[in-house]
Amino acid sequence: MGNDYLDMPVDPTSRDQLAAEGLRLELVDISDKQAFAAWSRAESRGFHSPVQTEAAIEQRHSYFDDRRITGVYDDSVPVPQEPVATTMVWPADLTVPGRRTVQSWAISDVTVAPTHRRRGVARALLEAELRTAQAHGAPIATLTVSESTIYGHFGFGPAALARDLTIDTRRAKWTGPRPAGRVHFVTADQLLEPGLALVERVRLTTPGQIAYDGILWDRQLGLMVDDEVAKKQRFVRYDDESGRMQGFASYTLNENPADFTQHRLDLLHLVTATDDAYAALWRFVLEMDLVSEVKAHLRPVDEPVRWMVSDFRAVKVAELDHLWIRILDVPAALEARTYATPGRLVLSVSDPFGAADGSWVLDVDDTGTPTVTPTDDPADVSLTVEELAAIYLGGASPVMLHAAGRVRGDAARLEAMFRSPVAPFLSHWF
Ligand SMILES: CC(C)(COP(=O)(O)OP(=O)(O)OC[C@H]1O[C@@H](n2cnc3c(N)ncnc32)[C@H](O)[C@@H]1OP(=O)(O)O)[C@@H](O)C(=O)NCCC(=O)NCCS
Structure with a gap:
């Protein structure tokens, strides 16, 4: 554009x-x-x-x-x-x-x-x-929302969820890998270009990500002049054994004046390009001295860290809807992605606003590549534009939505075709 x-x-x-x-x-x-x-x-x-x-x-x-x-x-x-x-x-x-x-x-x-x-x-x-x-x-409009009650009125659906984790670090002993690379403190300025380059390197691996640009990236690095939280923000990066940056994290420490051994660490952002970087940065955060609780904000729903500590219940999970999308052009949107299994499915979509109203054949070949054409054939699946948004990135399960009375027809086939091996996730607010 x-x-x-x-x-x-x-x-x-x-x-x-x-x-x-x-x-x-x-x-x-x-x-x-x-x-x-x-x-x-x-x-x-x-x-x-x-x-x-x-x-x-x-x-x-x-x-x-x-x-x-x-x-x-x-x-x-x-x-x-x-x-x-x-x-x-x-x-x-x-x-x-x-x-x-x-x-x-x-x-x-x-x-x-x-x-x-x-x-x-x-x-x-x-x-x-x-x-x-x-x-x-x-073909699609996107937003992040203050309240989850507003945007369904305009045909948006929650396409990517997110989790906030609260971790009791006295219970959550590290059991994951201990990679051989190094964690270094860096300044926000030192992440300005290399951090964005790393984010760009991994952006296509996760459906739901939206490219950072000027204000979004600077805000993430605490560079806005009126950002009070930024005064406390610290940055670390992980370099692999060859010295190449493979991840970074930012966090704040919040003191408990009654007990200096009970600081809370707020993990604001953690982006990694390798499993080693992921393990090393999470271990760094969870083993911080004087910290009894880590709150990790806006994390993916398929976050592996629970499987890397000694006590599953030391990690409390709160889930929220995060990225909402609105499909405006069904063929263009459906043809933009690939699919998990080949097949043919007639989708009937209802949309009071009109943009996405109609019936389409989704034909997926053996490589997962689709073609989408209008049709008068009987529908295999009927849903509203909101549910189409919720399943589009492979987030909400069509089988679950069927059980909730929100998708009609062959939800199992819909699920097989639309699922994504990586849960959709957006790592920032906009
Ligand atoms: C949310 C906000 C933008 C709504 O503005 P508004 O002019 O009062 O909304 P409208 O009168 O145009 O309402 C449009 C529809 O949304 C519904 N709606 C509006 N605000 C809603 C809310 N907070 N919760 C649920 N439904 C809401 C209305 O009932 C109406 O439904 P309908 O047309 O289907 O009958 C406004 O209240 C606001 O600025 N809130 C604070 C900032 C904010 O949260 N902005 C959203 C950022 S993501």
Whole structure:
């Protein structure tokens, strides 16, 4: 995709709907620093974040050349330059099964001011984005969410889950491999390029990953000026025996003032390209002196660490939905990935918004390569666009969804074709 999405006009349907309510749907001109600052303040207010400093706004502004930024304005409010609703989008590569990517319309910063909530403003904004994504040819829209109750209303489904782990390090003695490479402390600056190169090296191995770019990567490294957590952030990398970096981790230590032997370590990010790097960095974290608890945030559901410590129950797991996707073009989305088994399946998809409504034959050859064509044949499987999103990356089990009454028909065949050997996972919020 080129940068032409930046100049596409706002969606006329939503613009007219909002105009009928006395509201203006507009693109924010990034070259107008005042307009951007007002938008940025409204966005942080919408997420209940602290009031942004000038320096924070200035830094944010420096990243957003490739972002399409939208605001909804109400000229009758006392601060009319600050939008009452915000969103921001950009085209981002989404990894799909088969070590491939598909273009996605990444949607971020969706807020509606508490003064304007529950009167259809978010619906108008989101539907505008979905139609613009369609016009631009993006087969899928993606987002990460504050609440799991919101985006089903717009045809999104949870495509990749994530786990938070809480590990009692006094019980979880290391039983895994002890690789011969070395763990080194590094600075955030020392990870800036090599860390991103490593992330890129492994991005295609996990469905659900979305490419990092400027602000996403810098935020991960704690480089945002208003990031309070970053003051405590430490970084380590693992080098294999030949001295090549094969992984890195970042964490914070949080003191228990009543007992210095009971610090908590928060593992913020751990990315590895080899099993050795994985084992060495986890061991480093779990054997840290003065730490009694490790909280690991946003980890994959197929995380192996439980099998590398002495006590399974020392690792408590909390699961959450993380990456939500919305399929806008069924043939393009289904043809973007490969499949686990060959076969022919007629899928009937319902979508009240219309984009994904219809029936298609999914024909998969012996190499796992699909062709998808419209059909009038009777359906083998019927599902809504939400369930299609949930199974698309190989995340939710169609058999389980069938048992939940959410997929009808031959769920076993659907499962055999759609499953992924690597659980879908996204390692950041956007
Ligand atoms: C979530 C938010 C954007 C919704 O905005 P809104 O303008 O009030 O939403 P709308 O009035 O357009 O509602 C659209 C639909 O979503 C539903 N909905 C909206 N917010 C919801 C919520 N928090 N939980 C469940 N459903 C919700 C509405 O019931 C409505 O359903 P329907 O059209 O199918 O009947 C707004 O409350 C907000 O800014 N919240 C704080 C920031 C946030 O969480 N943003 C989301 C970031 S991922």
